[in-house]
Amino acid sequence: MNLIRLLLQTSGIHLALAVIAGIFSGASAAGLIALINTTLTQNNTSVALVWTFVSLCLLRLATNLTSQVLLIRLSQTAILDLRMRMSRRILASPLRQLENIGAPRLLAVLTEDIQAISNTAFVIPFFCINFAIVIGCLVYLYWLSWSVFLIATCFMLLGICTYQLPILKSRSFLKLARDQEDQLYNHFRAITEGTKELKLHQQRRQEFFSEALYTTARSYRYYNVLGMSIFAAAASWGQILFFLAIGLILFVLPTLTTLNASVVIGYALTIIYLMTPLEYIMSMLLPLNKATVALQKIETLGLSLVSHYSDHPTRSTNLHAWNCLRLVGVTHTYYQEREDTSFILGPVDLKIYAGELLFIIGGNGSGKSTLSKLITGLYPPDTGEIYLDDKLIGDRDREWYRQQFSAVFSDFYLFERFLGIGNLHLNTQIQNYLVQLQLDHKVHIDNDTLSTTALSQGQRKRLALLTAYLEDRPIYVFDEWASDQDPLFKKIFYTQLLPELKSKGKTVLVISHDDQYFDIADRIVKLEHGTLKFYQNLSQIGISRG
Ligand SMILES: Nc1ncnc2c1ncn2[C@@H]1O[C@H](COP(=O)(O)OP(=O)(O)OP(=O)(O)O)[C@@H](O)[C@H]1O
Numbered sequence: 001m002n003l004i005r006l007l008l009q010t011s012g013i014h015l016a017l018a019v020i021a022g023i024f025s026g027a028s029a030a031g032l033i034a035l036i037n038t039t040l041t042q043n044n045t046s047v048a049l050v051w052t053f054v055s056l057c058l059l060r061l062a063t064n065l066t067s068q069v070l071l072i073r074l075s076q077t078a079i080l081d082l083r084m085r086m087s088r089r090i091l092a093s094p095l096r097q098l099e100n101i102g103a104p105r106l107l108a109v110l111t112e113d114i115q116a117i118s119n120t121a122f123v124i125p126f127f128c129i130n131f132a133i134v135i136g137c138l139v140y141l142y143w144l145s146w147s148v149f150l151i152a153t154c155f156m157l158l159g160i161c162t163y164q165l166p167i168l169k170s171r172s173f174l175k176l177a178r179d180q181e182d183q184l185y186n187h188f189r190a191i192t193e194g195t196k197e198l199k200l201h202q203q204r205r206q207e208f209f210s211e212a213l214y215t216t217a218r219s220y221r222y223y224n225v226l227g228m229s230i231f232a233a234a235a236s237w238g239q240i241l242f243f244l245a246i247g248l249i250l251f252v253l254p255t256l257t258t259l260n261a262s263v264v265i266g267y268a269l270t271i272i273y274l275m276t277p278l279e280y281i282m283s284m285l286l287p288l289n290k291a292t293v294a295l296q297k298i299e300t301l302g303l304s305l306v307s308h309y310s311d312h313p314t315r316s317t318n319l320h321a322w323n324c325l326r327l328v329g330v331t332h333t334y335y336q337e338r339e340d341t342s343f344i345l346g347p348v349d350l351k352i353y354a355g356e357l358l359f360i361i362g363g364n365g366s367g368k369s370t371l372s373k374l375i376t377g378l379y380p381p382d383t384g385e386i387y388l389d390d391k392l393i394g395d396r397d398r399e400w401y402r403q404q405f406s407a408v409f410s411d412f413y414l415f416e417r418f419l420g421i422g423n424l425h426l427n428t429q430i431q432n433y434l435v436q437l438q439l440d441h442k443v444h445i446d447n448d449t450l451s452t453t454a455l456s457q458g459q460r461k462r463l464a465l466l467t468a469y470l471e472d473r474p475i476y477v478f479d480e481w482a483s484d485q486d487p488l489f490k491k492i493f494y495t496q497l498l499p500e501l502k503s504k505g506k507t508v509l510v511i512s513h514d515d516q517y518f519d520i521a522d523r524i525v526k527l528e529h530g531t532l533k534f535y536q537n538l539s540q541i542g543i544s545r546g
Contacts, residue, residue: 014070021066025129032057104189126284145263231289235282239275246267324351330347331381355502358523361524374386404474410480418448474507495517
């Protein structure tokens with residue numbers, strides 16, 4: 001049901017028009033059959049009959065062509081629309097939920113599932129056309145003889161039941177195959193992102209192929225072969241049912257009752273004609289099955305395409321005058337299902353003052369990045385509140401609140417184009433920053449686009465910093481930004497770039513392990529196993545100078 005609703009949402013008018021054209025196409029086909037049978041059995045070739053025949057042929061041609069053209073538009077629009085909608089839906093979902101789902105599963109949704117669902121946009125109207133032909137033919141059969149129709153219908157219903165049971169079984173195997181596909185994407189990611197590690201270690205590569213990739217690919221094949229074979233068996237059984245129905249009418253029924261020759265010929269002719277649309281309907285059940293599985297998959301990931309959501313900021317105003325950002329009793333818990341353990345950050349009580357340079361330090365895994373995600377509003381607090389001055393940041397404010405931050409995370413993503421930065425002097429500004437970041441000899445700007453992003457990690461991070469500069473937001477967050485920089489540029493970052501940002505009135509939060517630069521901070525807070533500690537001076541942290 002959701003599938004139909006989804007397709008109606010995608011392009012309701014096209015779908016409706018294609019279905020209407022299809023119904024006319026089906027009805028004209030049934031009309032042609034009736035006419036042929038009348039001509040054959042009554043030996044009647046009047047001029048009116050010839051004109052009716054020609055008109056029905058023209059109607060069939062026109063309606064068939066119309067529905068086909070509409071279907072091409074519909075399927076292409078559906079793919080475009082679904083891709084856009086799903087991408088928006090993913091970005092509108094909470095970060096934590098997306099992290100839990102993981103990149104490979106999201107990629108599988110964006111490619112395989114969307115394709116499977118989009119394919120049904122093409123299938124459903126064809127389904128309706130053929131369904132209309134079937135209904136038209138059934139009406140004709142009923143008109144020929146209601147008693148034979150009753151017997152034939154009972155026979156057909158019995159056949160459909162025996163056909164449907166294996167179809168259900170086949171769907172459960174297709175579902176298992178789809179689960180394996182998520183795992184396959186995980187392995188494909190290892191191939192693209194772990195190329196170096198796999199190339200450098202032959203044994204690892206061999207085990208990866210034989211134990212990881214091959215095992216999953218084989219299971220995927222196994223479930224697909226099983227699901228599709230059961231489906232093929234059911235389809236073959238379905239085909240035989242037609243001949244059995246004709247056999248019933250030709251050989252069994254005449255022994256039980258007297259049948260008119262025109263009825264027998266009409267039934268045989270119509271059932272033979274019905275084979276094509278019914279086979280079509282059956283062959284379409286497989287993509288429909290796959291789309292249902294894909295939709296279920298998307299819904300179990302909590303990314304329903306049908307539900308409504310908003311990714312628009314509730315308030316578009318920028319933050320101007322503010323004094324203090326407060327975290328009050330804020331906590332975040334990561335549940336690690338597999339290990340049956342959890343990491344708890346907080347409760348954190350922290351005040352961040354406008355215009356200050358705050359360092360967040362602590363050992364690996366102490367919770368610094370998690371805290372930065374809470375501060376920037378990427379994670380809503382599990383418990384506790386965040387206030388901007390006296391304003392409580394609730395769910396409705398979070399989108400607006402996030403727009404006040406520019407951040408370079410340790411796993412940053414670098415866009416080639418400077419998107420969403422409306423600035424009349426953008427190119428001049430970028431050029432100046434490129435000089436300041438010592439990148440002007442490597443990169444230039446063409447139409448708001450970087451000439452290259454194929455750079456060293458340290459250089460790419462400088463470009464990410466450049467993007468943050470251009471965003472010109474009130475609060476900056478740098479998560480171990482300097483870790484990939486050479487000593488010279490590290491010094492420039494801490495002693496020149498950070499103080500410059502502060503002098504422009506920006507609030508700067510720096511996550512850092514570079515203890516030789518801790519003294520430039522206005523204040524330092526330290527995380528220890530998820531607990532925030534405050535210190536008066538560097539020696540309390542265990543750092544001595546001179
Ligand atoms: N996506 C995640 N899912 C589950 N647990 C996580 C996730 N990210 C972090 N954790 C847990 O939270 C803890 C804190 O992680 P976090 O990344 O905040 O530490 P960090 O202080 O920034 O470490 P580092 O200095 O190594 O970058 C980790 O020990 C880890 O157990």
